[in-house]
Every structure is written in structure tokens, then in C-alpha cells.
Amino acid sequence: MEDRIAMMHDDPAVDLTVDGSAVGGMLAAAFGVEMTAAPGQCAHCHTVSVVGAMRVYMRGPGVVLRCPACAEVVLRIVQTPRGTMIDARGAAYLVIERG
Amino acid sequence: MSIDWQLAMVTAVRDETPTVRSFTLGLPGWAGHRPGQHIDLRLTAADGYSVERSYSIASEPERAGEVDITVERIPGGEVSPFLHEVVVPGDRLEVRGPIGGYFVWEAGLGGPLLLIAGGSGVVPLMAMARHRARAGSRIPARLLFSSRGPDEIIYRDELDRLAAAGDGFAVAHTLTRQQPPGWTGYARRVDEQMLAEVIEPLGAGVRAYACGPTALVETVANALVRLGLPPDRIRTERFGPTGT
Numbered sequence: 001m002e003d004r005i006a007m008m009h010d011d012p013a014v015d016l017t018v019d020g021s022a023v024g025g026m027l028a029a030a031f032g033v034e035m036t037a038a039p040g041q042c043a044h045c046h047t048v049s050v051v052g053a054m055r056v057y058m059r060g061p062g063v064v065l066r067c068p069a070c071a072e073v074v075l076r077i078v079q080t081p082r083g084t085m086i087d088a089r090g091a092a093y094l095v096i097e098r099g
Numbered sequence: 100m101s102i103d104w105q106l107a108m109v110t111a112v113r114d115e116t117p118t119v120r121s122f123t124l125g126l127p128g129w130a131g132h133r134p135g136q137h138i139d140l141r142l143t144a145a146d147g148y149s150v151e152r153s154y155s156i157a158s159e160p161e162r163a164g165e166v167d168i169t170v171e172r173i174p175g176g177e178v179s180p181f182l183h184e185v186v187v188p189g190d191r192l193e194v195r196g197p198i199g200g201y202f203v204w205e206a207g208l209g210g211p212l213l214l215i216a217g218g219s220g221v222v223p224l225m226a227m228a229r230h231r232a233r234a235g236s237r238i239p240a241r242l243l244f245s246s247r248g249p250d251e252i253i254y255r256d257e258l259d260r261l262a263a264a265g266d267g268f269a270v271a272h273t274l275t276r277q278q279p280p281g282w283t284g285y286a287r288r289v290d291e292q293m294l295a296e297v298i299e300p301l302g303a304g305v306r307a308y309a310c311g312p313t314a315l316v317e318t319v320a321n322a323l324v325r326l327g328l329p330p331d332r333i334r335t336e337r338f339g340p341t342g343t
Binding site for chain 1: 195198313334335
């Protein structure tokens with residue numbers, strides 16, 4: 001895991017990452033509630049972090065959220081004309097608060 | 100919460116620096132926000148092409164029915180040049196929000212409060228500082244603000260006034276590229292030594308909020324952990340590389 005974090009920090013693309021707040025609007029529209037303070041558990045390293053603290057890559061056709069502890073992918077989000085597709089296989093769970 | 104797009108009326112425009120401009124958006128149905136939150140702004144062309152950007156709210160929640168955003172003009176950008184060159188009071192813009200519940204500070208959360216900003220990263224921190232002042236809070240707070248040169252310090256006069264109020268708010272500036280004659284502030288990029296000096300008078304239990312270009316926020320977050328702050332007391336908002 002340490003190696004992976006070192007890799008993330010050495011990656012020239014690290015400068016392109018932003019924090020989870022950047023996709024707060026998209027997530028709020030998809031889930032219907034504010035999500036940046038929502039805790040989620042990384043399925044890989046089991047670290048629990050709020051969505052706002054995850055590392056976001058959003059310069060591609062979709063959005064990728066990575067675990068701030070181990071850098072594995074937690075969520076992938078793609079917006080299509082049909083709707084918002086969320087690949088959450090990297091999340092053990094997400095807590096969505098009652099609105 | 101309201102996540103639907105709504106129409107905001109631009110009611111005021113003012114220059115903060117040669118490349119940074121603030122816009123007051125009138126929002127009659129605004130449910131209020133928390134300091135640190137942002138809005139999404141959407142522009143739609145006649146052919147249906149649309150583009151969205153997130154802008155931090157600069158104003159304090161005590162101001163009802165309107166928010167300020169402060170926007171740096173990014174050459175070659177799709178949204179900021181339009182806002183700078185085309186938008187005038189009376190125009191309408193599509194916005195949704197407020198958005199975010201993580202990078203938020205309210206006086207009720209307590210402190211001491213350490214704010215670290217790079218360039219226009221000062222915007223959400225200004226909402227916190229303005230809220231702190233308007234709420235009459237005396238929670239010790241310090242802002243470390245990195246700008247390139249003296250003409251690029253956003254909110255300079257207002258920050259001077261807030262720091263002169265004598266209610267426990269202090270500002271330390273660093274100018275990384277150009278310093279005026281007689282400059283007594285820092286004159287280098289934010290580093291661990293600088294953070295140690297700024298944080299020292301705040302004592303224990305500090306809550307830190309850092310916002311700016313990713314490289315700066317990365318440096319700050321790592322240095323604060325080394326200085327002994329628990330990671331859950333450090334909140335970050337990286338906005339990507341400088342100048343994009």
C-alpha cells in the first residue's frame with residue numbers, strides 16, 4: 001500500500017487531482033442528497049473516508065474517485081444522455097444520510 | 100436541499116485584482132449555505148452545448164437571498180472569460196447549490212482555526228472569515244495566504260480590516276514571485292517552517308482548512324501531519340494545477 005501511495009504522489013497526474021467536493025453537485029443530483037460528507041469504505045484497504053476527502057480525477061470522459069489512503073478506485077461515474085452510471089464495486093459501502 | 104438548477108440575477112460586479120472579479124448573485128429562493136460550500140454554474144449556448152464549473156461561495160451565510168462568487172480569469176477557459184468579459188449586472192445565470200458538507204467551517208464547530216490559501220483558494224476561506232466576523236466569534240483564527248505578487252492579493256483591504264478588528268483574527272501573507280520594496284511578509288512558497296510559525300500561536304486543537312492549487316495543498320496537508328495535526332482535523336480542497 002505504501003508503494004501505491006508513493007506511486008500516486010510521484011505520478012505527474014497527481015497535480016490534476018481535486019477533492020471530492022468538486023463532484024458534489026453531480027453526486028447530489030444523482031443521489032438526491034448532499035454526498036461530500038458521506039462516509040464510504042474502500043473495498044480494497046477498508047479505510048473509511050468521506051467522499052469529500054477522496055481524490056477525484058475528472059478530466060476524462062468520466063469521473064474517478066480514489067481512496068485517499070491506498071489510491072485504489074472507489075467510485076466511477078459516467079454521465080450519459082440516458083442517465084448517470086455509477087460503478088461502485090470499489091466501495092464496500094456508502095452511508096447516505098436521511099434527508 | 101435544493102439541487103435543482105435555478106436562475107440567479109447578477110446584481111453587482113467588482114474587480115478584486117486585475118485578473119479576479121467578484122459577482123453578486125441574487126437568489127430569491129436561496130435556502131442559505133454554510134461557509135466553505137460552493138455552487139455549480141452552468142452556461143448553455145444557443146446550440147445546446149453546455150458547460151459547468153464549480154465556484155466557491157465567498158460571502159457569509161448571514162447575508163440572505165444572495166451569494167458572492169469570486170472568479171479568476173483563466174486565459175483560454177470556457178467559463179471564466181465569459182464571466183469576466185460579458186456578464187454585467189442584470190444578466191441571469193443558471194446555478195445549483197449550495198454543494199458540499201465536508202469542506203465547511205462554522206463558528207459552532209470551534210477552533211482554533213487555521214486557514215491556508217493559495218491564490219483564488221482564498222475564496223471559501225473568506226466565507227469562513229466573514230462568517231466568523233459577522234457571527235461575533237472570537238475563536239482564534241489565522242490565515243496564511245500565498246499570492247504571486249502584491250497586486251494579486253485578493254480581498255487585500257478587507258483582510259487588513261478583519262485583522263485590525265482586534266477580535267483574534269490574524270493574516271500572514273507570502274508573496275512567491277514579486278515583493279514590493281520594504282515587504283516584511285514571507286517571500287517564498289509555503290513550507291513546513293512557515294506553517295510551524297503560523298500555527299504556533301494557535302496552541303492545541305487546531306482545525307485546518309487548506310484550499311488552492313493541488314501542489315500547494317499537497318505540501319500543506321503533508322506538513323501539517325508532520326507538525327502533529329490529526330489528519331481528521333485537516334480539510335482540503337485541491338482545485339487542480341495552477342492556471343487552469
